[in-house]
Amino acid sequence: MPAISFQSVSKAYPSPRGPQGSTFQALDHVSLDIEEGEFFGLLGPNGAGKTTMISILAGLTRASSGRVTVLGSDVQTDYADARRKLGVVPQELVFDPFFNVREMLRIQSGYFGVKNNDAWVDELLGGLGLTDKANANMRQLSGGMKRRVLVAQALVHKPPVIVLDEPTAGVDVELRQTLWQFVANLNKQGSTVLLTTHYLEEAEALCGRIAMLKTGRIVALDKTSDLLKAASSNVLRFKTGDALPIELAARARITGRIVQLPAHNALEIEQYLAAVRQAGVTVEDVEIRKADLEDVFLDVMGNTEEVGA
Incomplete structure (x- = not known):
């Protein structure tokens, strides 16, 4: 099932x-x-x-x-x-401003008919780094601490x-x-x-x-x-403050000064570097890395065909 x-x-x-x-x-x-x-x-x-x-x-x-x-x-x-x-941790920070953290977790337990679960509440507080905030009002917590409480609320009924x-x-x-x-x-x-x-x-x-x-x-x-495994095997990565040639810019993922180009083989890497040199682009911190999930994601989103579905 x-x-x-x-x-x-x-x-x-x-x-x-x-x-x-x-x-x-x-x-x-x-x-x-x-x-x-x-x-x-x-x-x-x-x-x-x-x-x-x-x-x-x-x-x-x-x-x-x-x-x-x-x-x-x-x-x-x-x-x-x-x-x-089901336990759901939402995107939004949703909380009741009138209760402290431990009270919030006890109330959430009651929604599911769970009683006498203080031991599990203590384990949640400890595991999520909230032990010293157990008696703090929700309004006093930072955004990160509030998010930890949301996780604890989602898990309080196990x-x-x-x-x-x-x-x-x-x-x-x-x-x-x-x-x-x-x-x-x-x-x-x-x-x-x-x-x-x-x-x-x-x-x-x-x-x-x-x-x-x-x-x-x-x-x-x-x-x-x-x-x-299905992604391109390598990515050429380097930094530059110069504008890339149009044909390279169309294939590149550019984040600030960082440029990343998909490369299926050594010949493609050589062609990229030759094009950069010919255009007079100054580069630094050149490296070749394996494709990661971000590369896969961008490739899939740019392709209309379904993969493995």
């Missing part, structure tokens, strides 16, 4: 800009099974449909068609069972399926390390984890399998290792 199953799920919203009666297709017959114990990544650009999928999974939005289950419980017809099996929707957006390195160590440990103990993130190095390091969404459709679905 899959931990999470999307069965030909579609979602259409009324279009605010189109003619009256027109719709915007947020999801288009998405089918996806996530097995128990997986650490699964759901990637895609803004507007691809990731948040819509999670909203349907969490019961916040009703699908236009199709079916979604959590460990066999339908999110619409068996919604109470589905909610108990759900077997955990959904992390951009959990490290805008937070410091320390929180990322603390969070991933804690969640990875839960995954080793059998919890299923679904992660959405724009930090692709996190997805590459953590996720055993990845799906990529584009305009409401799955355009890639495979093991992370197989997606990386």
Whole structure:
């Protein structure tokens, strides 16, 4: 039995800009099974449909068609069972300003009928670095600390399926390390984890399998290792303050002074460097590296053909 199953799920919203009666297709017959114990990544650009999928999974939005289950419980017809099996960490910082951290976790436990779980609350506080903030009012916490509390709230009823929707957006390195160590440990103990993130190095390091969404459709679905194998084998990387020749600029990924060019073989690398020299471009810190998940992601998003789906 899959931990999470999307069965030909579609979602259409009324279009605010189109003619009256027109719709915007947020999801288009998405089918996806996530097995128990997986650490699964759901990637895609803004507007691809990731948040819509999670909203349907969490019961916040009703699908236009199709079916979604959590460990066999339908999110619409068996919604109470589905909610108990699911812990969701949202993108937004949502909190009650009138309670301290421990009170918030006790209240959240009560929503699921969980009593006398102070030992687990203490473990959550310790694992997420919140022990010294247990009696602090939520209004007194920094943004990073509030996000840690959101994670603890999602886990307080010990759900077997955990959904992390951009959990490290805008937070410091320390929180990322603390969070991933804690969640990875839960995954080793059998919890299923679904992660959405724009930090692709996190997805590459953590996720055993990845799906990529584009305009409401799955355009890639495979093991992370197989997606990386399918990418171009190398990337030429260097720094420059000069403008690249037009033909190189069209192929390059440029971030400030850093230029990265996909290279399938040594001859292609030589051709890039020759073109740079001929154009009089001054370069430094030249290196050749293996393609990473960001390279795969950009390649897939720029290609309309589906990969492994």
